[in-house]
Amino acid sequence: MLSRILLCFFLLRLAAPDEEGFLFNGFQGAHLNLDGAAEITSEGLVRLTNSTAPDKSHVFFGDPVRFKGDPGSNVYSFSSCFVFGIVPLYPGLSGHGVAFFISPSKDLHGTIGSQYMGLFNTSNNGNPSNHIFAVELDTVRNPEFGDIDDNHVGIDINSMSSFESRPVGFYANSSGRFENLSLISGGPIQVWVEYDGERMQVNVTVSPMEAAKPSVPLLSSVVNLSSVLLDRPMYVGLSSSSNTFLSSHYLMGWSFKMNGAAQALNISGLPALPRNRAAGQHPLEIWLRLAVALSALVAVASIIILVRRKIKYAELLEDWEKDYRHRRFPYKELFDATHGFDEKGLLGEGGFGRVYNGILPRSKVEVAIKRISHESSHGMKQFIAEIVSIGRLRHRHLVEFLGYCRRRGELLLVYNLMPGGSLDKLLFDHAGLTLEWKERLRIIKGVAAGLLYLHEEWEKVVIHRDVKASNVLLDSDFNGRLGDFGLARLYDHGSDPQRTQVFGTVGYLAPEMIRTRRATKATDVFAFGVFLLEVACGRRPVDPKSPEVEMVLVDWVLRCWRSERILQVVDPRMREYVAEEVETVLKLGLLCCDPLPGARPSMRQVSLFLEGLLPLPESGSSYLDPSVTALMENEALDVRFMSYSPETVSLLYVGR
Incomplete structure (x- = not known):
């Protein structure tokens, strides 16, 4: 009998799910639902993504939560606290971040990873019928969503275009001074997401795990969630995704509470993040540890430069593309032609991508380069075959297609540049020349x-x-x-x-x-x-x-x-x-x-x-x-x- 009481007490301390909230100081035996790449490690961490392949994942609290009373009523107050860490494969290069979210369903299989962070896709992004509220902690700047930088917190309503966002940091309690905080530092970060139902106000606070909760939130915004959250129970979760720059996203602890402050996590009792192995291979650290000669240090540094260069200019080339080699441009040539796709050379932006002005280094031909994002190779072989065939078109009233380049998640199309620009600018820019x-x-x-x-x-x-x-x-x-x-x-x-x-x-x-x-x-x-x-x-x-x-x-x-x-x-x-x-x-x-x-x-x-x-x-x-x-x-x-x-x-x- 005593052993049963002790077992029940232990489980209650580990995870206390009830109608008001839950608390997880580590996740061994936790009442969670995982999908995608998510898994619970032997140390009690939730590993959302890993450094083996780009992926997306979700972790849900097992039971749905009711956020509203009668139909049409205001959303109740709620609060959540969690500690996470992003461990990049290469220092300073990371996939996308982590998002706390509330969703009407645990079935998010139709969503896209990468910049959509496993919450939306290209067709439903921005659709009010999503009924998704999220707080993103993003490590990549996506201009198509209006991101402010590559290290920001944003409040998202049914869309990855944030309702409001701020660069990541915290206001120190001792001085009141704003301190910057890097999401991809490899260290643990604590986040508080709080909603005041009466004031309809969302507060987001961020700090290093060891620091006390800052008294001033990083982001505070009035948001009426009555039309976003449904009258029926919904699911609380965290999502993450990675891209070409692989990284591992970990969740160390998590608490949630309705109509009150989320329980504080036991910081000293949380499982530790794994060591950043990539950071351990920094050339200076290797030199200090092994006391190698200066020549060896230079050699290691050269290897790192070559690896980073390879990552920077990496392309996606499959066997079937050998037939189109004469129409394929090296990515480095296009990168150099546009000075690294500098914003100063941006010619235009539309629903299918951004167009940059460039001069090919070898031929000195002035070109227009269109960058298009794509998430899979589905239909890509047929598309490349058609676009290369179209490259044989020759007519004085058609823009000449010169070739293409392909990277993971990105397609680049190269055309001859037309110095007169596009017709619509002359038709609709009333401040310019009238035709x-x-x-x-x-x-x-x-x-x-x-x-x-x-x-x-x-x-x-x-x-x-x-x-x-x-x-x-x-x-x-x-x-x-x-x-x-x-x-x-x-x-x-x-x-x-x-x-x-x-x-x-x-x-x-x-x-x-x-x-x-x-x-x-x-x-x-x-x-x-x-x-x-x-x-x-x-x-x-x-x-x-x-x-x-x-x-x-x-x-x-x-x-x-x-x-x-x-x-x-x-x-x-x-x-x-x-x-x-x-x-x-x-x-x-x-x-x-x-x-x-x-x-x-x-x-x-x-x-x-x-x-x-x-x-x-x-x-x-x-x-x-x-x-x-x-x-x-x-x-x-x-x-x-x-x-x-x-x-x-x-x-x-x-x-x-």
Whole structure:
């Protein structure tokens, strides 16, 4: 009987789960659920990731916790304290950090590691239906999420773009002075996450494990979690992920409490972090320990420099890529061409990556280099084969693709640089140069000729899949060239295109793409039609700042056409233009945007219309047929509505 009482007392001291909270001073026998790479070591640590391969992991308290009372009520106060440590394989080089989070489910298998830290993926990041609250301690700066640096704490609501963030550090109790703290120092760090339900205030406090809790929190922000946390029980957890720079993430102790302060951890009783073996191989330490000669020290230092250089310029090269060696650039050459991808050389940034200006060291050719993140090699072999084949395209109205480079988690595409920049900057940057009509018409005709070459005149059919003003670049003579073939697909003449994912940009997607998921010549023609209206009107396809009747460009032009006021949509910044030519372009744009694919002209017909060699049909648009309009509304195929809804925006921006 006595032994049973002592056993129960021991288990209660180790982990005290009840309806209000829990306490773990070490994790042997702890009531936890682990997934991914997470495991409990023989010393009682939770090892979230290890230094063998990039991975993600989660650790959940075994029982769900109720954070709200009646439906619609405010979130209760809660508090959590945990001690963790990041031990990098190489000093100063670490994978991503650790996040405390609250989730409606323990099933996070569809999430991505790396910069998403096992909490979200490319399609649901930022979606309010996630119902995830997190506090990230991140060791990598991800510009796509607006990260402030590579050592910060952030409050995340349904997204990796932090609601508020601060560089990691603490305010010393003795002096009140702010002290910096490195997340990848290899030492243990203690974190407090506290939510005041009445004041709706989140406080995050960080300090070295041995220090007392700072009286001033590092980060304090008013956040109403009522719409984030659900009325039903939810799960409390910690997540982590690593990337190319491998590191081990450890959890040493953890406590949590509802409506009160989390119990203090027994710091002296926590299991110790393993020794940072990589730090132990520092050249100076080796020299002191072995008392080697100066020549040996230089030799060891040289090896370390070579290792770091290899890591810095490491590439991903598989056997199947040997066939494309003539199109492959060494990463070091692209790194040197852009001065280490310096922000000063940034040409632009979009949903699929960032574009940098560079000069190739050997040839002195000025290039544009696009960096695209990717998390797996799924479909990569086919993609590289297609992009290299597209590299054989030669036309004076297409931007020349020069080659590619591949690293783990990253793809780089290299194009000839167009000194005139992208067309959309000239169309929409009202502080810059205004294009007159004759220049716009010349650009339109050039893009049409380039698209005709892709559809009918090359050895294969090339579907661009992303025709828009931002992908039209201008040479030194302001001739338009269609570029960015990162989404292009090709197939043999006379064959049918295969079903694919819905790729493209909101406002340019043809209605049938949502239903058939087949990119065809007709879907390219639809996007070209939107492009025609964009150039003639000087307006984006969707402009939320415009009056409601003018918000969707196609609708607005169509409305003015029906009321015989079509020239009212012309860009007012143009000082002079030929009315007949502008009217032809606008009507042709509507014809290309016909909701029925079969009613759209081919690109050869489009070129003939633009050159005045073929008259436009008097009235052929299905927009004027009430039965077709009703059918579109009944079947919900009208892309003007579907592609603009918040639920589909993230889907439409997913790319390779």
